[in-house]
Amino acid sequence: MAQALSFVRDTRMAGANPSPWRRAWQSLNLRRRRSIRDDNRRIREKAERWLAVSPPDRLSDAEIAEQSNYEWDRYESDIVGRRSLYESRPVEETFPGQTVPLLRDLLAGDPQIRTVVEIGCYYGWVLDLLAREHPQVEFLGIDFMKLLPEINAEFTAPNLRFCAGYALDLLERGEAAGDLYPTCSTITRFKNAELRRYLAAVRNPGAYFVINEPLFHLPGDVFVHPDSLPSDESLAVVHGASSADMPPCFIHNYEAIFRECGFNVLHYRIYVPKFTVHPNYRIEMVAQRR
Numbered sequence: 323m324a325q326a327l328s329f330v331r332d333t334r335m336a337g338a339n340p341s342p343w344r345r346a347w348q349s350l351n352l353r354r355r356r357s358i359r360d361d362n363r364r365i366r367e368k369a370e371r372w373l374a375v376s377p378p379d380r381l382s383d384a385e386i387a388e389q390s391n392y393e394w395d396r397y398e399s400d401i402v403g404r405r406s407l408y409e410s411r412p413v414e415e416t417f418p419g420q421t422v423p424l425l426r427d428l429l430a431g432d433p434q435i436r437t438v439v440e441i442g443c444y445y446g447w448v449l450d451l452l453a454r455e456h457p458q459v460e461f462l463g464i465d466f467m468k469l470l471p472e473i474n475a476e477f478t479a480p481n482l483r484f485c486a487g488y489a490l491d492l493l494e495r496g497e498a499a500g501d502l503y504p505t506c507s508t509i510t511r512f513k514n515a516e517l518r519r520y521l522a523a524v525r526n527p528g529a530y531f532v533i534n535e536p537l538f539h540l541p542g543d544v545f546v547h548p549d550s551l552p553s554d555e556s557l558a559v560v561h562g563a564s565s566a567d568m569p570p571c572f573i574h575n576y577e578a579i580f581r582e583c584g585f586n587v588l589h590y591r592i593y594v595p596k597f598t599v600h601p602n603y604r605i606e607m608v609a610q611r612r
């Protein structure tokens with residue numbers, strides 16, 4: 323199947339050099355190095371504090387409840403902003419829309435794909451677009467918030483549903499089984515063992531993940547290449563928008579983890595998006611369950 327898909331290409335190193343840490347570090351003065359060390363220590367300590375209280379392979383009930391129960395005023399202006407962004411530019415020039423060409427290729431190239439499940443969909447503009455293009459396929463968006471259906475009330479394609487909940491529970495209980503799982507900026511929030519548990523819950527051979535995740539930089543704008551990390555030790559990072567009380571995000575060695583969990587990697591690209599001023603690298607990867 324993979325050979326028939328037009329997106330399969332070797333772009334492994336496009337735009338990204340491994341481990342630029344040493345070069346960047348040497349060019350800094352002592353004061354800057356000290357402040358970067360302090361920032362890095364704070365990130366490590368924050369991650370350690372969180373990992374000491376959160377179960378390694380899932381979120382605690384309290385964490386899930388906290389993310390589920392926000393009221394409408396938390397989302398309202400953000401949704402208005404997202405809607406006008408999507409209306410003003412091609413979908414490929416948005417973060418969640420960057421993998422639309424890959425998803426279209428897969429949907430056109432593999433008729434076995436009957437169900438698409440997005441983990442952490444939030445506002446489902448991209449799901450709605452694809453659902454209208456592929457009326458024969460069922461689309462399901464999952465996110466924590468109890469208000470998920472209200473957030474997405476404008477999307478009325480008959481083959482599109484939204485389900486509030488912790489995606490791992492829904493997958494493990496068999497309530498959300500997909501042939502294709504797209505993600506955007508969501509797996510970066512999973513702990514290493516939690517990600518592995520998701521992959522174990524996807525049992526149907528041939529099922530795809532299409533991941534589109536940020537590779538947040540460390541203080542000092544240091545980029546750590548995911549391939550340079552041990553597969554069982556993801557690196558905690560903090561991005562500018564996260565508040566002090568938010569858990570850190572992670573850079574995972576995505577390719578190694580997916581392979582170890584029974585997936586073939588069909589496509590892998592690390593790049594800086596052209597449509598944004600944010601200089602952070604991202605990873606785009608297509609993996610298929612063996």
Ligand SMILES: C[S@@+](CC[C@H](N)C(=O)[O-])C[C@H]1O[C@@H](n2cnc3c(N)ncnc32)[C@H](O)[C@@H]1O
Pocket residue numbers: 389417418441442443444445464465466467487488489490505506507508511
């Ligand atoms: C950074 S947002 C990205 C939202 C959307 N994919 C986008 O790119 O616009 C990450 C989303 O994933 C959701 N999320 C993270 N982990 C999740 C999980 N285990 N189950 C359900 N939703 C999750 C969060 O609530 C949040 O809405």
